Amino acid sequence: DLLSLQGKNIVVMGVANQRSIAWGIARSLHEAGANLIFTYAGERLERNVRDLAETLEGQQYRIFPCDVTSDEDIASCFGAIKAEVGTIHGLAHCIAFANKDDLKGEFADTSRDGFALSLDISAYSLTAVAKVAQELMTEGGSIVTLTYLGGERVVKNYNLMGVAKAALEASVKYLANDLGQRNIRVNSISAGPIRTLSAKGIGDFNSILKEIEEKAPMRRNVTQEEVGDVATFLMSNLSRGITGENIHVDSGYHILG
Ligand code: NAD
Numbered sequence: 001d002l003l004s005l006q007g008k009n010i011v012v013m014g015v016a017n018q019r020s021i022a023w024g025i026a027r028s029l030h031e032a033g034a035n036l037i038f039t040y041a042g043e044r045l046e047r048n049v050r051d052l053a054e055t056l057e058g059q060q061y062r063i064f065p066c067d068v069t070s071d072e073d074i075a076s077c078f079g080a081i082k083a084e085v086g087t088i089h090g091l092a093h094c095i096a097f098a099n100k101d102d103l104k105g106e107f108a109d110t111s112r113d114g115f116a117l118s119l120d121i122s123a124y125s126l127t128a129v130a131k132v133a134q135e136l137m138t139e140g141g142s143i144v145t146l147t148y149l150g151g152e153r154v155v156k157n158y159n160l161m162g163v164a165k166a167a168l169e170a171s172v173k174y175l176a177n178d179l180g181q182r183n184i185r186v187n188s189i190s191a192g193p194i195r196t197l198s199a200k201g202i203g204d205f206n207s208i209l210k211e212i213e214e215k216a217p218m219r220r221n222v223t224q225e226e227v228g229d230v231a232t233f234l235m236s237n238l239s240r241g242i243t244g245e246n247i248h249v250d251s252g253y254h255i256l257g
Contacts, residue, residue, distance in 0.1 A: 002237045006033035009085045010235060011133065013039045013066065014094030015049050019196045021146055022094035023052060024224025025231040029092075030056045032232050037081055037088070039066035041095075068095055068125035078132040088136040090235040093129060093145040096122040096198060102160040104203030110160050118160050123167035130175050130186065140183030142235045145172060146227070147188045147246065149254055157203035169246055176244030185243035187234050192222040192250030217252030 010029055014022040015038055026036055036059060040049045046063065053061040062084055066077035081088065098118040102110050126145050133143065150158030151165025169188060176186040193199065193208045202208070212221050227249050233239050234247070248254045 003232070004033050005029060005090075005232065005235060008034045008089040008235070009037060009087060010034045010090035010092065011037045011039060011081065011088055012092045012094070013068075013129070014092075015040065015052060016045055016197050017048050018052060019194075019224070020094065021191060021194060021196060021224050021227050022092060024226075024228035025092050025094065025144075026053075026228070027056070028225065028228030028232040029090075029235065030059055032236065034090070034235070035059075035085070036061045037085065038063045039077055041065070041067045068128060069120060071128065074128055074132055078129075078136060082136050086136070087138050088133065088141065089139060090142045091129065091133050091144070092231055092235075093126050093143065095125055096146075096161065096164065098122065098159075098161045098164065098201065100201045103201050104157050104159070107159040107163070110163075115160060115163075118164045119167055122161065122164035123171060126168060126171050127175060130179065134179055134182060134184055137182070137184050141185070142239070143175070143179075143184065143186045144231050144234045145186075145188045147172075147190045148193075149190055149248075149250065151190075152254075155208070161202070172246065173244045180243055185234075185239070187239075187242060187244065188246045189227055189230050189234070190246050190248045190250060190254065191227045192216070192248075192253055194222065194224060194227070196224075212251060212253055215253065215256060216250065217255065220251055222249055222251055 012026045064077045067073045099114045102114045147165045150162035172188045
């Protein structure tokens, strides 16, 4: 069964609450039989992740703290994962951050500090984590990250996060080239807009959702589940020939002129 993830250990980074895209990914991976390892940032979120993970029937999940701004945190997190499960087969990176002030008005007003922080958390973290995670992918692996159309084109208010996503998408290609010889694939999913905690920070997010309903080929928005199922495909053997790719799960919106 090419789609089955039975016996595969997969790390899911970035569940904050039940609306998180990471949670949609976790549920889909669980359905496919994967053993899940959750990481979260900040003690505040541990309870949320535990409560959600408890709802996954028969799942022997593990959970570790990992703030991606800290190399020490990343090292101790993946050290603990190595000690507990040894080999991992996949990693879903579902992490981004920008100050609210940098997600409205003019991109030209972006501050040096805001830029550095956002690029660190939203783009560099993929490389920081891939560097450590690949050592645990002794049987090959699949790394998946989440991006948005604002990294390819100017989308109103997306501003700094668009520049971070452009860096993230380029990182996917360079990492794919480095890790391919170790049978580790690196891909991104470009998700359409979805109402999450992070999306709340983007100015006038409702009008972005409305635009998709009116203009996207499928005339509707996408769900966390739909993104989750594509992540499962990218984690599975069905996608074994794909790396360095960016798959749009956006009701087709990206094809419009
Ligand atoms: P979310 O708020 O549920 O998830 C963002 C996660 O990033 C949270 O779990 C948060 O704890 C984590 N995070 C922030 N700073 C961190 C740090 N220093 N260390 C570790 N983790 C940290 O929102 P989401 O929309 O599910 O976002 C997940 C990913 O999906 C992001 O990369 C986002 O840009 C991307 N994305 C979202 C949309 C959308 O419309 N919601 C569309 C396309 C792509």
